[in-house]
Amino acid sequence: MSPETRTLKECFARLDADPAGATGYFYGRLFAREPRLRALFPPAMGPQHDRFFQALTRIVWSQDNPAELASHLGRLGRDHRRYGVLREHYPAVETALLATLRTFAADVWTPEAEAAWTAAYRSAAATMIAAAERDAAAHPPWWVAGITGHDRRAHDLAVLTLRPERALPFLPGQYVSVQTARWPRVWRPYSIANAPRPDGTLRLHVRARPAGWVSGALVRHCAPGDTVLLGPATGTMTLAPGSTRGLLLIGGGTGLAPMKALAEHAAASGRDVRLLVGARTEDGLYDLPALRRLESACARLRVTPVLSGAPAPPGGLHGRIPDILPGYLDGVPDWQDHDAYVAGPVPLVRRTVTALQRQGLSLTRIHHDLLAAEN
Numbered sequence: 601m602s603p604e605t606r607t608l609k610e611c612f613a614r615l616d617a618d619p620a621g622a623t624g625y626f627y628g629r630l631f632a633r634e635p636r637l638r639a640l641f642p643p644a645m646g647p648q649h650d651r652f653f654q655a656l657t658r659i660v661w662s663q664d665n666p667a668e669l670a671s672h673l674g675r676l677g678r679d680h681r682r683y684g685v686l687r688e689h690y691p692a693v694e695t696a697l698l699a700t701l702r703t704f705a706a707d708v709w710t711p712e713a714e715a716a717w718t719a720a721y722r723s724a725a726a727t728m729i730a731a732a733e734r735d736a737a738a739h740p741p742w743w744v745a746g747i748t749g750h751d752r753r754a755h756d757l758a759v760l761t762l763r764p765e766r767a768l769p770f771l772p773g774q775y776v777s778v779q780t781a782r783w784p785r786v787w788r789p790y791s792i793a794n795a796p797r798p799d800g801t802l803r804l805h806v807r808a809r810p811a812g813w814v815s816g817a818l819v820r821h822c823a824p825g826d827t828v829l830l831g832p833a834t835g836t837m838t839l840a841p842g843s844t845r846g847l848l849l850i851g852g853g854t855g856l857a858p859m860k861a862l863a864e865h866a867a868a869s870g871r872d873v874r875l876l877v878g879a880r881t882e883d884g885l886y887d888l889p890a891l892r893r894l895e896s897a898c899a900r901l902r903v904t905p906v907l908s909g910a911p912a913p914p915g916g917l918h919g920r921i922p923d924i925l926p927g928y929l930d931g932v933p934d935w936q937d938h939d940a941y942v943a944g945p946v947p948l949v950r951r952t953v954t955a956l957q958r959q960g961l962s963l964t965r966i967h968h969d970l971l972a973a974e975n
């Protein structure tokens with residue numbers, strides 16, 4: 601570890617001892633100096649505080665891994681476009697960040713520490729700005745999309761069809777951030793539930809969360825004819841280019857969405873696809889008729905519904921996916937040659953990844969994307 605990185609980590613440890621205090625202080629300083637920046641952020645700042653602290657943590661801990669740092673900062677820079685962040689906003693952030701460090705890391709704050717943080721911040725900001733400007737040459741910061749379909753599948757669940765006004769490029773398995781007119785500046789990520797289509801439409805599977813602003817608005821307060829804003833497609837849970845390996849796709853609840861996109865794409869090219877779709881009870885299998893239709897159209901796609909809180913459905917299994925996996929895999933020829941993809945509630949993803957590893961599948965063949973929970 602370089603002496604500069606050691607210094608950065610030493611100061612950061614002071615912030616890490618009181619993340620809520622440090623982020624509160626940081627945003628207080630930022631908005632006191634530049635009140636107009638407040639308009640870029642949502643009314644409730646709690647989730648933003650967490651995101652800021654997570655981003656800072658990752659930047660500090662990737663200092664000695666330039667490739668990981670550059671890719672993280674590039675994503676962050678591109679992502680900030682949809683908030684309306686511009687090159688000229690970065691110096692105010694630098695001032696507020698250094699003031700926060702000076703206060704919270706006072707006992708280790710030296711001229712060397714200030715020089716190391718200033719250099720690290722400026723280099724990070726330059727990478728973010730360059731990525732944002734490159735992206736601006738190719739894409740808008742957000743896409744306006746009309747809701748063309750709103751299919752309420754349960755009291756708290758809807759499948760939405762969106763038609764962006766301009767083509768929104770994406771790969772199966774990726775997700776987009778969504779902003780509704782009801783909650784300006786509040787963005788939430790949702791996996792795209794279809795492979796790219798000639799008409800450019802996207803499908804989202806949305807379950808309204810008890811305290812979920814965006815999910816509640818999308819399920820209960822949106823209808824065909826309304827518009828939403830979409831950020832660029834992102835996420836790395838995509839298919840390896842050129843691979844023809846079979847796929848083992850596992851989706852729990854609305855975690856089905858990215859699996860359906862991957863299944864549609866891969867099954868159309870004739871790959872062997874095994875799709876396990878988990879729910880607690882029968883009404884959680886909200887997309888089963890469509891999956892059965894897809895299965896009949898694709899000779900090498902097999903769909904198996906799995907219920908954890910009700911008896912096995914027709915053609916399906918009973919239990920929790922991580923528990924039934926070993927028995928299920930016994931019946932899949934050459935399953936070790938498959939790539940596995942998993943999405944759904946965090947405990948399901950974690951336990952399924954562990955179960956797959958126990959069965960001998962290498963981590964490099966297991967893909968997941970612990971997407972920030974839909975809210």
Ligand SMILES: NC(=O)C1=CN([C@@H]2O[C@H](COP(=O)(O)OP(=O)(O)OC[C@H]3O[C@@H](n4cnc5c(N)ncnc54)[C@H](O)[C@@H]3O)[C@@H](O)[C@H]2O)C=CC1
Nearest residue numbers: 852853854855878879880908943944945947948971973974
């Ligand atoms: N890319 C991703 O990873 C995506 C993740 N999601 C997440 O998926 C979740 C879906 O929620 P719901 O539709 O309400 O699903 P849910 O809570 O009804 O659960 C669906 C499935 O997960 C299983 N499950 C739940 N807890 C488990 C545990 N501790 N161990 C093993 N299995 C468990 C259930 O048995 C059921 O099969 C949300 O948290 C959402 O954020 C949604 C879309 C994409």
